[in-house]
Amino acid sequence: MTAVKIIKVLGTSTESWEDAAREAVAQAAETVQDIHGIEVEDWTATVEDGQITEYKATVELAFPVAHE
Known part of the structure; x- marks a missing residue:
């Protein structure tokens, strides 16, 4: 049986x-091994002068717990 760890990451674009979700996964993959799945928890954005200037995705990443 494999234990799975879940962490939250905020990506921006x-x-x-x-x-933004792709960026969250790409950045996390630099230090987290074997990401098996994601769930987008929230979509938000920064708005300036009535226009979206930055998109944000809060993503939960799932990966197996490493046994050393």
Whole structure:
């Protein structure tokens, strides 16, 4: 039986929420091994002068607990 750890990561993008989610996974993958799945918990954005200037995605990442 494998134990799974879940962490939250906030990704940001000036392009889209999807890009923000991809960025969260890409950045986390630099230090977290074997990410098996994600769940997008929340989509938010920064608005300036009536326009979205930054998209934000709060993502939960799941990966197996390492046994050393």
